[in-house]
Structures are given as structure tokens and as C-alpha cells.
Amino acid sequence: MTKPFVAVLMGSDSDLPVIESTFAILRQLEVPFEAQITSAHRTPAETKAYVQDAETRGCAVFIAAAGLAAHLAGAVASQTCRPVIGIPLDAGSLQGMDALLSTVQMPDGIPVATVAVGKAGAKNAGWLAAQILALQDAALDARLRQARADESQSVIAKNRQLQDRLAND
Ligand code: RP5
Numbered sequence: 001m002t003k004p005f006v007a008v009l010m011g012s013d014s015d016l017p018v019i020e021s022t023f024a025i026l027r028q029l030e031v032p033f034e035a036q037i038t039s040a041h042r043t044p045a046e047t048k049a050y051v052q053d054a055e056t057r058g059c060a061v062f063i064a065a066a067g068l069a070a071h072l073a074g075a076v077a078s079q080t081c082r083p084v085i086g087i088p089l090d091a092g093s094l095q096g097m098d099a100l101l102s103t104v105q106m107p108d109g110i111p112v113a114t115v116a117v118g119k120a121g122a123k124n125a126g127w128l129a130a131q132i133l134a135l136q137d138a139a140l141d142a143r144l145r146q147a148r149a150d151e152s153q154s155v156i157a158k159n160r161q162l163q164d165r166l167a168n169d
Contacts, residue, residue, distance in 0.1 A: 067091025
């Protein structure tokens with residue numbers, strides 16, 4: 001059986017600099033993924049064909065990122081019952097509010113788990129996809145828990161440094 005993987009879709013190559021953050025989290029957690037530039041509006045037939053094919057090949061979670069009238073996550077969700085995580089991107093004059101509403105306001109029965117606008121959301125999409133895969137992968141679950149513990153220790157160490165500095169000012 002092939003290992004379950006994450007499919008990361010983005011509407012344009014102009015989205016790639018932000019979506020590199022998603023790739024980085026998935027790589028850090030050793031989550032297999034593939035990525036596609038494909039658009040709900042400019043390449044609807046290719047988007048549909050890719051989603052259907054990826055699901056048959058073992059895609060367990062889809063991540064879809066788009067800006068402006070961001071319909072990519074919803075278009076992906078319409079073609080699969082696998083979880084879909086939507087990343088709204090700040091690509092225009094409305095600073096991502098357009099993409100946020102387009103991504104989050106899905107009709108009953110076709111959910112999209114929408115994360116924050118931009119880079120913070122791109123990172124959290126990676127974390128959330130990993131957490132979904134970790135339901136069936138004990139080693140990934142352990143890596144996630146270790147990453148959380150490391151992050152806690154990092155914050156505690158920074159706070160200790162701050163307290164030391166303030167005490168010596
Ligand atoms: C969306 O339109 C894309 O996801 C991108 O965020 C935005 C602008 O795309 P380009 O005109 O830069 O290709 O579909």
C-alpha cells in the first residue's frame with residue numbers, strides 16, 4: 001500500500017513564495033507531499049482531474065491556497081470527501097479579506113477547514129495536515145509532540161533570558 005500523502009494546490013505561481021512555508025513544515029515533519037499550480041478559474045478541468053487522480057493514489061489531505069476570489073479550496077472540496085484545508089492569501093487590494101470570505105464561507109456539506117490569511121495560515125495548514133495524518137501514524141504523532149515540546153522549551157528559554165536581562169538592567 002502506498003503511504004498516504006498531502007496534496008498542496010495553489011492558484012498561481014505568484015502564491016509560491018508563501019506556500020514554501022507549508023512545504024517547510026511538511027518537510028520538517030517528514031510528511032510526504034506533492035504540489036500543483038492549478039486554478040479553480042483558469043484551469044478548472046485540470047484541477048478536477050488532479051484531485052480525483054490524487055485521491056485514487058492515496059492523497060489523505062488536500063491543502064488549497066488562493067488569493068482574490070479564492071474558490072480553489074471550495075472547488076477541491078467539491079471533488080473529494082478527503083479533508084480540505086484552505087489557505088486564503090493576501091493577493092490584492094483587500095489584503096486577503098476577499099480570499100478569507102471566499103474560502104471560509106462554504107455551504108453545508110462541503111467543508112473547508114480555513115486557516116489564517118497568508119504565511120501564518122500557510123504554516124498552520126502544514127501542521128494541521130500532519131495532525132490529521134498522525135491519527136493513523138504513531139511515528140508522526142511522536143514527531144508532532146516533540147515539535148510542540150521543543151517550541152515550549154524555546155519560549156521558556158527566551159523568557160528566562162528576558163528575566164535575566166531585566167534583573168541586570
Ligand atoms: C488567484 O489569484 C491566485 O491564487 C493568486 O493568489 C491570485 C493572483 O494570481 P496571478 O494573477 O498572480 O496569477 O487565483
